[in-house]
Amino acid sequence: MPKAASPKIASANDLLGGQVVYLQRNGTWGLDRSLAAVSDDSDELEALIAAAPREPQVIDVALIDVALDDGEAPRPTALREIIRDRGPTVRPDLGRQAAHDAQQFDGSSYHV
Amino acid sequence: MYEYDQFDRAYVKARVATFRDQVARRISGALTEDEFKPLRLQNGIYLQLHAYMLRVAIPYGTLSSAQMRQLAMIAERWDKGYGHFTTRQNIQYNWPKLADLPDILDALADVEMHAIQTSGNCIRNVTADHFAGAAADEIEDPRPTAELIRQWSTDHPEFAFLPRKFKIAVTGSPNDRAVTKAHDIGLRMVRDDAGEPGYEVIVGGGLGRTPVVGVVVRDFVPKVQLLAYLEAILRVYNLHGRRDNKYKARIKILVKEEGLDTFREQVETEFASLLELGGGPSLVPDPAVVARIEAAFAPPAFEEFAQHDADFATAYAENAEFAAWCDSNVAQHRVPGYGIVTISLKAVGAIPGDASADQMRVVADLAERYSHDELRVSHEQNLILPHVARRDLATVHAALREVELATANAGQIGDIIACPGLDYCALATARSIPIAQDIAQHFADPAYARTIGEMKIKISGCINSCGHHHVGHIGILGLDRAGRENYQITIGGDHTETLKIGERLGRGFDADEVVPAIERLVTTYLDAREGPGETFLKVVNRLGTAPFKDALYPTKETADAA
Ligand code: SF4
Numbered sequence: 135m136p137k138a139a140s141p142k143i144a145s146a147n148d149l150l151g152g153q154v155v156y157l158q159r160n161g162t163w164g165l166d167r168s169l170a171a172v173s174d175d176s177d178e179l180e181a182l183i184a185a186a187p188r189e190p191q192v193i194d195v196a197l198i199d200v201a202l203d204d205g206e207a208p209r210p211t212a213l214r215e216i217i218r219d220r221g222p223t224v225r226p227d228l229g230r231q232a233a234h235d236a237q238q239f240d241g242s243s244y245h246v
Numbered sequence: 247m248y249e250y251d252q253f254d255r256a257y258v259k260a261r262v263a264t265f266r267d268q269v270a271r272r273i274s275g276a277l278t279e280d281e282f283k284p285l286r287l288q289n290g291i292y293l294q295l296h297a298y299m300l301r302v303a304i305p306y307g308t309l310s311s312a313q314m315r316q317l318a319m320i321a322e323r324w325d326k327g328y329g330h331f332t333t334r335q336n337i338q339y340n341w342p343k344l345a346d347l348p349d350i351l352d353a354l355a356d357v358e359m360h361a362i363q364t365s366g367n368c369i370r371n372v373t374a375d376h377f378a379g380a381a382a383d384e385i386e387d388p389r390p391t392a393e394l395i396r397q398w399s400t401d402h403p404e405f406a407f408l409p410r411k412f413k414i415a416v417t418g419s420p421n422d423r424a425v426t427k428a429h430d431i432g433l434r435m436v437r438d439d440a441g442e443p444g445y446e447v448i449v450g451g452g453l454g455r456t457p458v459v460g461v462v463v464r465d466f467v468p469k470v471q472l473l474a475y476l477e478a479i480l481r482v483y484n485l486h487g488r489r490d491n492k493y494k495a496r497i498k499i500l501v502k503e504e505g506l507d508t509f510r511e512q513v514e515t516e517f518a519s520l521l522e523l524g525g526g527p528s529l530v531p532d533p534a535v536v537a538r539i540e541a542a543f544a545p546p547a548f549e550e551f552a553q554h555d556a557d558f559a560t561a562y563a564e565n566a567e568f569a570a571w572c573d574s575n576v577a578q579h580r581v582p583g584y585g586i587v588t589i590s591l592k593a594v595g596a597i598p599g600d601a602s603a604d605q606m607r608v609v610a611d612l613a614e615r616y617s618h619d620e621l622r623v624s625h626e627q628n629l630i631l632p633h634v635a636r637r638d639l640a641t642v643h644a645a646l647r648e649v650e651l652a653t654a655n656a657g658q659i660g661d662i663i664a665c666p667g668l669d670y671c672a673l674a675t676a677r678s679i680p681i682a683q684d685i686a687q688h689f690a691d692p693a694y695a696r697t698i699g700e701m702k703i704k705i706s707g708c709i710n711s712c713g714h715h716h717v718g719h720i721g722i723l724g725l726d727r728a729g730r731e732n733y734q735i736t737i738g739g740d741h742t743e744t745l746k747i748g749e750r751l752g753r754g755f756d757a758d759e760v761v762p763a764i765e766r767l768v769t770t771y772l773d774a775r776e777g778p779g780e781t782f783l784k785v786v787n788r789l790g791t792a793p794f795k796d797a798l799y800p801t802k803e804t805a806d807a808a
Contacts, residue, residue: 147293149272149273149279149344150273150343150344150345151297151343151344152293152294152296152297152298152341152342152343152344153296153297154295154296188275191273191275193279193293194293211729212729213668213726213729213731214295214668214674217295217668217669218295218296221296222296222669222670222679223669223677223680224597224669224677224679224680224683225597225669228296228326228341229296
């Protein structure tokens with residue numbers, strides 16, 4: 135039996151700043167992960183990516199696996215994507231984590 | 247210090263202007279990313295996890311105070327207030343914005359710096375002994391050679407698209423501090439029987455996925471023929487190096503596949519024909535050019551001091567912290583009364599190689615005042631003040647202490663090389679920095695670290711080995727095992743003239759098992775050594791890896807007996 139597809143979101147880097155952006159439910163690229171379009175159908179996400187407006191320009195588009203906790207924003211599961219999303223674990227003062235959820239992200243812990 | 251001439255200045259500025267136009271066209275959409283990416287890479291700009299990363303060349307790791315201040319200014323104005331010094335003697339900025347990059351490159355050009363050939367399949371920034379021009383054991387300053395190679399290789403049209411990147415390192419000392427045997431070409435300055443200086447040429451070394459110890463392809467190349475010999479090697483490589491498989495494209499694979507004798511024959515044939523043709527000015531440099539370069543590296547005006555300085559002796563006797571720092575971080579200078587200061591970028595809890603803009607400025611001020619305006623970046627991710635009078639050491643130490651740069655751990659267990667790893671690097675499979683921080687924290691007691699003695703721990707966040715883990719006395723390689731960070735440990739690596747690749751001891755460890763594993767290796771070493779003079783590496787060489795393997799992976803019997 136083929137493995138059930140896990141839910142995914144589309145991520146990319148913004149051309150101008152290089153920071154991580156997500157494809158939003160409204161079909162545009164934005165910073166807010168809680169608004170990211172989630173699907174376990176890669177084709178559906180690819181179609182959304184193709185239809186997204188060209189501003190902001192994005193590079194390195196990829197689909198990433200997420201976990202869905204009740205009522206929470208989709209959460210990346212791979213460590214690489216967690217770090218991309220938040221910022222370096224060794225510098226909690228930098229990256230997206232510095233703006234919002236530094237306290238949730240204990241840089242000294244291996245269990246990010 | 248080498249200074250740009252009119253041509254260099256115009257060339258670097260023109261490159262920035264071209265790139266400015268390319269960035270504008272990318273932002274307007276006139277260039278696609280596929281068109282733009284090779285252009286940005288040619289200017290040292292990568293896309294990493296969080297942002298762009300700019301890799302700036304520091305040729306042979308030498309910097310002036312003005313250059314260091316400019317690096318600090320860039321860190322503050324266009325980045326997040328710090329920079330990362332790497333094992334390639336470069337500096338990397340982790341957060342620049344695309345639109346700012348032309349301005350940053352312009353600011354670098356203002357102080358005769360650039361990011362050209364810090365990426366791509368070309369001859370990369372040439373590295374050298376970080377004690378060059380100062381070391382007591384030096385035959386000759388390797389930097390004029392490195393500068394000559396820089397001039398020859400910069401924008402060399404024939405070698406702009408090699409099968410893979412190409413790294414050259416030069417040492418002027420028999421005690422190799424430039425890891426020459428782990429480079430595509432390593433040059434060791436030697437003298438022939440008549441006392442004439444020249445080079446022993448080592449080829450085909452490298453770390454990464456397939457670590458290989460470089461081999462001597464020629465015992466002696468006279469100075470004047472160096473560029474012709476390099477050109478011959480590069481031509482053979484350019485012609486026969488594999489382009490079908492990225493993992494087999496480095497010269498180390500070519501040398502292995504062809505066999506050293508065949509490879510050497512090909513190089514010698516090419517070399518002979520180049521000599522026959524007379525080489526032309528690009529291969530037989532104009533003596534005036536050589537003289538200009540050599541003059542730029544003429545030793546500074548050292549004062550005549552007695553080796554004994556009363557103020558130094560008093561400070562050393564009365565201030566234990568200063569004395570410990572002198573013992574570990576000050577190396578012997580070739581001129582009496584001077585020392586070479588290693589500024590550790592490895593304070594306990596610090597990120598190896600990172601320096602804040604404030605720290606960079608303090609170091610620049612100290613270099614200007616106390617080190618003839620010279621600085622170096624070491625492949626061990628530290629900074630060096632190459633020429634400090636012993637009478638000034640206490641003042642320098644006190645100033646460094648103010649900015650947390652006076653950690654007395656050079657060469658010790660806390661002086662860990664760690665690549666950026668998964669915290670920054672798009673290629674990483676695991677984090678390196680937190681592992682380094684945990685080890686440094688665990689061995690933070692200076693007395694314990696001194697008891698352990700010389701210890702080189704090197705950590706890479708993936709098989710690419712930027713953290714030189716293969717040649718660490720203890721090497722740590724971070725991998726991904728089913729979504730979990732896993733760390734393989736090697737021991738017995740050696741990065742010096744007796745370069746050796748470390749041996750893997752067994753299965754990898756989870757992140758939180760690494761420190762206890764290192765502690766077991768250290769305890770095993772301390773129990774086994776024949777005296778404080780016997781370093782960890784010497785014990786591994788004497789006993790082999792078996793006792794260390796037992797310590798890491800006890801069998802049932804040994805565990806029961808313990
Ligand atoms: S070794 Fe790997 S993780 Fe570390 S900097 Fe190099 S490429 Fe990145």
